[in-house]
Amino acid sequence: MIFPLFLTLQASWLTVCQATQHYPATWGHYDLCKSQGYTEEGLTWYYMACQPEAADMTKYLKVTLDPPNITCGDPPETYCTLENPYMCNNECDAATDELAHPPELMFDIVGRNPTTFWQSTSWKKYPKPLAVNITLSWNKTIELTDDIVITFESGRPEQMVLEKSLDYGRSWQPYQFYATDCLDAFTMEPKTMKDITQHTLLDIICTEEYSRGYVWKNDKTVRFEIRDRFALFAGPKLHNMASLYGQLDTTKNLRDFFTITDLRIRLLRPATGATMVDENNLSRYYYAISDIKVHGRCKCNLHANSCIYDKEKLTCECEHNTTGPDCGRCKRNFQARAWSAGSYLPIPKGTANICMANYAGPVTRVCDSELLRCQNGGVCVNYVRCQCPPAYTGLLCEKPRCEKEPGGCGGSDSGQASLHPPSLILLLLLGGVFLTEICWITVL
Numbered sequence: 001m002i003f004p005l006f007l008t009l010q011a012s013w014l015t016v017c018q019a020t021q022h023y024p025a026t027w028g029h030y031d032l033c034k035s036q037g038y039t040e041e042g043l044t045w046y047y048m049a050c051q052p053e054a055a056d057m058t059k060y061l062k063v064t065l066d067p068p069n070i071t072c073g074d075p076p077e078t079y080c081t082l083e084n085p086y087m088c089n090n091e092c093d094a095a096t097d098e099l100a101h102p103p104e105l106m107f108d109i110v111g112r113n114p115t116t117f118w119q120s121t122s123w124k125k126y127p128k129p130l131a132v133n134i135t136l137s138w139n140k141t142i143e144l145t146d147d148i149v150i151t152f153e154s155g156r157p158e159q160m161v162l163e164k165s166l167d168y169g170r171s172w173q174p175y176q177f178y179a180t181d182c183l184d185a186f187t188m189e190p191k192t193m194k195d196i197t198q199h200t201l202l203d204i205i206c207t208e209e210y211s212r213g214y215v216w217k218n219d220k221t222v223r224f225e226i227r228d229r230f231a232l233f234a235g236p237k238l239h240n241m242a243s244l245y246g247q248l249d250t251t252k253n254l255r256d257f258f259t260i261t262d263l264r265i266r267l268l269r270p271a272t273g274a275t276m277v278d279e280n281n282l283s284r285y286y287y288a289i290s291d292i293k294v295h296g297r298c299k300c301n302l303h304a305n306s307c308i309y310d311k312e313k314l315t316c317e318c319e320h321n322t323t324g325p326d327c328g329r330c331k332r333n334f335q336a337r338a339w340s341a342g343s344y345l346p347i348p349k350g351t352a353n354i355c356m357a358n359y360a361g362p363v364t365r366v367c368d369s370e371l372l373r374c375q376n377g378g379v380c381v382n383y384v385r386c387q388c389p390p391a392y393t394g395l396l397c398e399k400p401r402c403e404k405e406p407g408g409c410g411g412s413d414s415g416q417a418s419l420h421p422p423s424l425i426l427l428l429l430l431g432g433v434f435l436t437e438i439c440w441i442t443v444l
């Protein structure tokens with residue numbers, strides 16, 4: 001009797017600790033939806049706010065190019081470098097594996113040598129703009145947890161916009177503008193992350209920091225700074241996530257700012273490296289991207305601690321009697337109170353806001369004479385309750401009544417499990433909420 005119980009508790013203690021230790025302490029909360037604990041009533045579940053682990057989200061996206069035939073190589077083409085129009089050894093041929101540059105190469109393993117990249121056709125139709133949209137779709141709401149980083153193999157574009165959608169691509173909002181000259185390109189004052197404060201966090205800026213490809217030849221990345229924005233609330237090293245979570249909980253706009261279903265990179269003008277475009281050799285101008293990083297987690301409204309990818313689709317594994325791709329509603333027959341997202345507060349366990357069974361609805365399936373029998377000689381009354389013999393209690397008469405009495409079932413009593421005092425203390429020490437606390441304190 002004591003042993004299995006003890007092992008269960010120990011197992012749940014281990015689960016809590018292991019789950020907490022994978023990732024930085026800053027992200028360590030909210031990783032379990034429920035845990036088992038011990039009270040006077042026996043084992044019970046504690047429900048907590050929970051969210052899936054953050055992950056590399058590029059594994060789960062669908063990429064679409066517009067125009068669709070903008071990838072190089074059909075027909076084959078030879079490119080020259082931006083720096084030297086006589087150095088022309090970049091060949092693209094869609095029909096040859098080694099010389100093809102399809103969009104998948106923006107999401108393959110980093111560090112492959114030579115670098116793998118997607119490449120566009122060159123700017124053959126100059127002065128008509130060379131405009132390309134790269135759209136990344138998840139068909140699922142995602143919460144960004146780290147910077148979006150786009151690594152160019154070509155020079156970085158002179159004009160570009162990063163856009164997001166929150167409604168599966170029906171409407172789009174800009175995230176950030178990028179240009180060598182913000183005023184000229186977008187009639188916006190150039191700004192950097194340093195200009196952003198807690199109060200202007202939702203402002204959309206134009207930055208010139210990531211566009212001077214020619215001068216800073218080794219700078220190949222274009223970034224959208226998520227961590228710097230988090231840091232405005234959580235401190236430079238994100239050590240005070242409680243503050244950020246508190247803000248996210250109370251400010252819907254802020255939460256939505258980091259939430260997306262799709263991203264779109266609008267490439268508007270390639271690197272030219274000079275004020276004048278060399279019209280005699282347009283093979284110098286094109287876009288090439290070797291890598292795109294998008295780190296985030298499935299949005300599950302704090303009702304799931306995992307998100308599965310099945311049949312090319314991400315879905316939250318909803319707990320707390322919720323359902324839907326984002327756990328956005330109560331399950332059937334669990335609508336006794338209105339659905340509500342879980343809450344990060346109070347830190348660190350949050351509030352689960354579980355959906356409750358409709359007691360007023362159809363009568364529930366407590367007992368029958370076939371499968372769900374009343375135990376210890378109890379009698380099923382109208383399928384709704386067990387009438388228990390005097391010595392037993394509980395929904396199915398499964399509990400000896402003496403458990404509720406002072407002194408429990410110990411003493412002269414025959415056959416009942418007796419808890420030895422030291423084991424009992426150990427059990428209580430390891431039990432329930434206290435158990436989780438110990439664990440968190442150890443990890444942090």
Ligand SMILES: *[C@@H]1O[C@H](CO)[C@@H](O)[C@H](O)[C@H]1NC(C)=O
Nearest residue numbers: 067068069070071074075121
């Ligand atoms: C892409 O397709 C459009 C219309 O189908 C065509 O006008 C254009 O020339 C094509 N571009 C390339 C680079 O093949």
Ligand SMILES: *[C@@H]1O[C@H](CO)[C@@H](O)[C@H](O)[C@H]1NC(C)=O
Nearest residue numbers: 078080085086088280281283
């Ligand atoms: C122009 O580009 C072609 C490749 O399209 C290259 O072979 C040639 O050397 C270049 N010429 C000049 C003058 O830059």
Ligand SMILES: *[C@@H]1O[C@H](CO)[C@@H](O)[C@H](O)[C@H]1NC(C)=O
Nearest residue numbers: 066067131132133163172264
């Ligand atoms: C790219 O997307 C924008 C809206 O986000 C749209 O206006 C534009 O027509 C699209 N296509 C190209 C080639 O830019």
Ligand SMILES: *[C@@H]1O[C@H](CO)[C@@H](O)[C@H](O)[C@H]1NC(C)=O
Nearest residue numbers: 062138139140168312313325
């Ligand atoms: C997106 O997901 C929904 C289910 O949530 C599914 O019915 C639909 O077919 C998916 N759309 C695409 C384009 O995969």
Ligand SMILES: *[C@@H]1O[C@H](CO)[C@@H](O)[C@H](O)[C@H]1NC(C)=O
Nearest residue numbers: 045319320321354355356357
């Ligand atoms: C569903 O809700 C009931 C209370 O209405 C609760 O006892 C049960 O544990 C919940 N189930 C889950 C999986 O959260």
Ligand SMILES: [Ca+2]
Nearest residue numbers: 105108116290
């Ligand atoms: Ca690559």
